[in-house]
Amino acid sequence: MKGVGTVISNIIVRIFGGLGVGGLLTLIVTWLMFDGMEMVPARMLALNLFGSMLIGAYFSVSALLFEIEDWSMLKQTVVHYMASLVALFPVFTWLTGWIPLQPQALLIGWLFFTGTYLLNWIGWYSYFKHLEKRMNQSLRKRN
Template sequence: MRKDLLIRIIGGFVIGAVLGQVVQFFVSMGIAQRSYAWVVPEFRALFTNEINAIITQVLLTGLIGITFAVAALFFEMARWGMLKQFIVHFFVTAIIWIPIVMILWMPKTMANVCSLLASFLGTYVVTWLLQYKLSKRDIEKINAMLIERGESHDD
């Protein structure tokens, strides 16, 4: 395994696990009365003890981090167009992120499922549009520099 991929995996796991605990903190503020809830009761009910639930939650949020860290490599595939990069990245991350978030934190109602899917898709559309505009601007700057130097992208 390449060293940079291993670093990406370890870093992704750590960032995912830490962000997962930050999310759990805010979820806990919403569900717990006077104490910290390490996991939501619905997730806790899937395990024989709370320690196993906490460890599983950390592993799952770490997996989310790994997924996003490794899936970012799709954006480095120069032969793929930006639309293909975003579509593949979207589906890979959605396949991991959505079920884990549903299991860890979301009450299982149709409204919540629709809200989660809409927010994930909406975030992606906005991100893609911003990235597209930035890339288009960068390409225009590069083309202008090439024309100024007497070169063109048609050469």
């Protein structure tokens, strides 16, 4: 069992890693979208950067839900999805304005988020199933 200090330091490392990834992705997207422009409004850049960094930190830490061994994969996924909706939709709407606060836009944003979440989940599930298959084959060869 992990000690409290180990868990806290793991969370801190994950937060800063997520902040860094979010910041880097914002830098890349900003460079690609605004290449050739002399100036990008500072407020827009700051809000997008902050939003991306929060999302990166959230996903880095929330992945720990998938390490709770007492929970089924279904429970881990449902709790992670619901927590993601509650934590991230304020970032998508109020903070960054990526999704306007209008019913149709919110529905489209939710559908896009859910579709992206499902594709990501299927990708990871397939990856780990493939890894499981390879490990089992390796064990069979040893015996």
